[in-house]
Amino acid sequence: MKKPTMFLLILLLTLSVTVGVFAGGKQETKPASIEFWTTETQSSRVSTIQTLVDIFQGINPEIKISVVPVDENDMPKQVAASSAAGNLPAVAETGSENSIDFGSSGLLDMKEATKIINSIGKSAFYAGPLSMLESPNKGSYYALPYHGWIQGLWYRSDWFKNAGLNPPNTWESIEKAAKTFYKPDKNQYGILVGTKAENYAEQCFTQIAISNKARIFTSDGKLIFNSPAMKEAVQYYAKLAKYNPPGPQTWRARDYYIQQKMAMFFYSTYIMDDLALADVAASSLTGKNFENLKGASFDSNLVTQTGFAPIITHKQPSSYGVIVALNIFKQKKAADTAAAEKFLKYMYTEDAYVTFLHMAPGGMNPVIKKIAASDKFMNDPKGIFKKYGKKKIQSIIAGLEDIKRFGIVGGKLIPQYGKIFSQKIIPQMIYKITQENADVDKSMSWAEGEMKKIVE
Amino acid sequence: MAVKAPALRGNRMIAKAHALRIEEERFGWKLILPSVIIIGSLIIYPIIYNMYLSLFDVKLQGANIYIGLQNYKNVLSDPSFWHAVLTTFIYVISTTIGTTLIGLGVALVMVKNFPFRGLVRALILLPYIAPVISVVFSWQFFFDPVNGLFMHVTYDMLHLFDKRFNLIGSPQNAVIVAIIFNIWRSFPFSYLMILSRLQSIDSSGYEAAEIDGASSWQKFRYITFPELYFVIGSIVILRVIWNFNKFEDVYLLTDNVKVLSVYTYFKAFTGVMDQGQGAALALIQFLLLIGFILFYVKKVLKW
Numbered sequence: 001m002k003k004p005t006m007f008l009l010i011l012l013l014t015l016s017v018t019v020g021v022f023a024g025g026k027q028e029t030k031p032a033s034i035e036f037w038t039t040e041t042q043s044s045r046v047s048t049i050q051t052l053v054d055i056f057q058g059i060n061p062e063i064k065i066s067v068v069p070v071d072e073n074d075m076p077k078q079v080a081a082s083s084a085a086g087n088l089p090a091v092a093e094t095g096s097e098n099s100i101d102f103g104s105s106g107l108l109d110m111k112e113a114t115k116i117i118n119s120i121g122k123s124a125f126y127a128g129p130l131s132m133l134e135s136p137n138k139g140s141y142y143a144l145p146y147h148g149w150i151q152g153l154w155y156r157s158d159w160f161k162n163a164g165l166n167p168p169n170t171w172e173s174i175e176k177a178a179k180t181f182y183k184p185d186k187n188q189y190g191i192l193v194g195t196k197a198e199n200y201a202e203q204c205f206t207q208i209a210i211s212n213k214a215r216i217f218t219s220d221g222k223l224i225f226n227s228p229a230m231k232e233a234v235q236y237y238a239k240l241a242k243y244n245p246p247g248p249q250t251w252r253a254r255d256y257y258i259q260q261k262m263a264m265f266f267y268s269t270y271i272m273d274d275l276a277l278a279d280v281a282a283s284s285l286t287g288k289n290f291e292n293l294k295g296a297s298f299d300s301n302l303v304t305q306t307g308f309a310p311i312i313t314h315k316q317p318s319s320y321g322v323i324v325a326l327n328i329f330k331q332k333k334a335a336d337t338a339a340a341e342k343f344l345k346y347m348y349t350e351d352a353y354v355t356f357l358h359m360a361p362g363g364m365n366p367v368i369k370k371i372a373a374s375d376k377f378m379n380d381p382k383g384i385f386k387k388y389g390k391k392k393i394q395s396i397i398a399g400l401e402d403i404k405r406f407g408i409v410g411g412k413l414i415p416q417y418g419k420i421f422s423q424k425i426i427p428q429m430i431y432k433i434t435q436e437n438a439d440v441d442k443s444m445s446w447a448e449g450e451m452k453k454i455v456e
Numbered sequence: 457m458a459v460k461a462p463a464l465r466g467n468r469m470i471a472k473a474h475a476l477r478i479e480e481e482r483f484g485w486k487l488i489l490p491s492v493i494i495i496g497s498l499i500i501y502p503i504i505y506n507m508y509l510s511l512f513d514v515k516l517q518g519a520n521i522y523i524g525l526q527n528y529k530n531v532l533s534d535p536s537f538w539h540a541v542l543t544t545f546i547y548v549i550s551t552t553i554g555t556t557l558i559g560l561g562v563a564l565v566m567v568k569n570f571p572f573r574g575l576v577r578a579l580i581l582l583p584y585i586a587p588v589i590s591v592v593f594s595w596q597f598f599f600d601p602v603n604g605l606f607m608h609v610t611y612d613m614l615h616l617f618d619k620r621f622n623l624i625g626s627p628q629n630a631v632i633v634a635i636i637f638n639i640w641r642s643f644p645f646s647y648l649m650i651l652s653r654l655q656s657i658d659s660s661g662y663e664a665a666e667i668d669g670a671s672s673w674q675k676f677r678y679i680t681f682p683e684l685y686f687v688i689g690s691i692v693i694l695r696v697i698w699n700f701n702k703f704e705d706v707y708l709l710t711d712n713v714k715v716l717s718v719y720t721y722f723k724a725f726t727g728v729m730d731q732g733q734g735a736a737l738a739l740i741q742f743l744l745l746i747g748f749i750l751f752y753v754k755k756v757l758k759w
Binding site: 077083084105184185189196197246247249253259261423424435436 | 516601602603619620621622624625626627711712725726729
């Protein structure tokens, strides 16, 4: 029997016994049927989540939960459509920007989310992820932080060493390395930055822009997008994009790195298992049909030949990460809200939580301190954390405390940014400049105009 | 009394016939009622609701605000709309001409007898019957700038270009690729329609023309083409309708080609999600298409 299956069976038995013991003192929940939307669309993840839900339903037979996988890029429009149709899901897993967007649009049951956070205990969470989801009314939260990742530049440390280059952690060192390794005639590329009008482009750009102290808003919510610092960042980003593989690119082009055709790429810690495990990397390789192509087979040394630069420094150090939250949407029936509450509390129990996080070791990091320190969490089924070492894993997770986002300025949350992110204004601007050769000033004015429509 | 009897009988028969006609009409209505309900609820209602929505500033949350014809003014004064109209015309005209001509050419070859004709005929239909998503992925893989076979052959082996490029992704090439993709995918339909008509043309006309010494072109011009006129006319109108509204082929292959349907989608569901303008755009697209159909049916098909 496979390890994860065995683990889930043990989890089911443990929870059944626990519930059996404490059931007498528990309040009965009315029958409810709710939906849980998740952005984990890969079939293996859907199946793990379904198992977690099945266990929960086994313990709470009066509650029925339907798991609905939704692509993260489609989440805003799916929510908008279901809101218009009056059938919002009870619980959804989304990025924190989406949570802020939904919350500021009045779709979320913030009272319920705050209640659950308080019942878990605020001090149990890392402060960074929690503050990212705090509404301007202090002490009230849009949604519950659940897991997070940090982004940085993953690079071929052996190539850099051989070329006598410094790690890519400043504007100068990044550009120099990208230029050095850009050899299109040999089908090798210097860097990957997002240039397609998708969220990935904004993720890459944010880290660059913030390292230049470029902001979209002031701390009092004034729009300052079209600034000299932002223009400098846009121009620098467009320069880096010239060392990309041809055409508009998004995160999927990270495959070229695994195929050893690229020197560095922006990516989150989600990549850790792809770099370390042959079976995970298989979908990024050119496959058995093209054995003669370079990069067709998995290189087990890649994990040790890869460095990680999570902080970029120019005028200031900047790191980027994402907090993924569990949102509770306003429900017509109180029984559905109660069922959502019960389900969310269950998702924070150690066994369920660790099972969820182990779907993507490195990509899904806990926001609860106790879980991050637990041996159960460190002992992931594929042994990925062991390949990197406990120290590196702990430092990655601690990095969640310091992530900088456009939507948070001087410790204040700017709710309008959630809408700007959802509507992909910056990625569209980047696409215009890098792919359609549009003028930087005109494109920035266009983007600012679109942002004004939201802010005003 | 004797005089009145036939008149009474006649009146009774008229009344009976009238009752029968009413009964038949009722029966007819009962038969078409399911269709009327389905068409009404799935086509007529959305069109009317779309018209209504186009007069509002649509709020995803809260009440919509009535703004009259402002959405139409905004759409018509937006240069990107006119760019989308131009792209749509280029796309529709090129794909319609391409699919029809290639369909015609292939049908003229396939009507002749040659070994394995049945197998070749079946293979030609493959692009049309294969699911669009699998075909799109094949094309994307084929034209991938780094690992694709197209670049491998044209750049690495034949050295036809001085650098690798992203044929599908690049906004400069994307419309051409979308056109070629649609022609490749849709020509089997034209081929099938034309072939079925070609097979029913009486051979005696050709025999007579041969006796008169007509050339191949003359036989095509004066015998084949008049026989195919209405088939080709129907193919053209169907292809225009389908390609004018084409979304999935274009959007899945490349999101750089903003034909009207893709442009409307971007306007209504991405960016600032302006669904009022999206509704106005959909109606304008509908009116443009209806205008073309009316003109075409009257002038070309002469119905």
